[in-house]
Amino acid sequence: MEARDIFERDKLGEEISHQDPEYHKIREMIDEAQRILFELNNKYHEEPEVRRLFSQLTGIEVEKTFRLRPPFYTDFGKNIRIGKNVFINHCCTFMDRGGITLEDGVLIGPKVNLITINHPLEPHRRHSTISSPILIKKNAWVGVAATIMPGVTIGENAVVAAGAVVTKDVLPNTVVAGVPAKVIKMIE
Secondary structure (H helix, E strand, O other), X not given: OOOXXXXXXXXXXXXXXXXXXXXXXXXXXXXXXXXXXXXXXXXXXXXXXHHHHHHHHHOOOOOOOOEEOOOEEEOOOOOEEEOOOOEEOOOEEEXXXXXXXXXXXXXXXXXXXXXXXXXXXOHHHOOOEEEOOEEEOOOOEEOOOXXXXXXXXXXXXXXXXXXXXXXXXXXXXXXXXXXXXXXEEEOO
16 A cells, blocks of 8 residues: 555645654645745735736636635645635635635635634644645635634535634525524525
């Protein structure tokens, strides 16, 4: 059996220590992402240039229908996947080592945090990380300053209210709000 590299192990949710002999590969990816983000966030760009830089960040060309309002922050970049007609407002943070997928028609409000990384609770292991993907399905809307935690799926057409902290999956056609987020109504 062939040994998996650190990126495969990370995406599979294995605990990754900063002492891992391959951790330098993650650091190099983070450094590359930071260089691209510095260019994206520190001067004005027309929409085609924003898409070009975001495509460079993710390693995959985004659709011409994709719109992003910088500044934008990420720790990694290469594990973000974007569908058609996606809009990401300003000051969002995507910690994407576990993988973040935004399907077609997703709206992301300002200052939204999508966090795919967590740490073990035990103090002696806390410098390690465990990654788990976030999936936001078609036509979902994540409101201003909401936080989506590792491993969460937001269902199709769902709405996450402003300031919500989502720790569990959200069913399709529901509105969730609060800390932790709870269903407050269904969408007809």
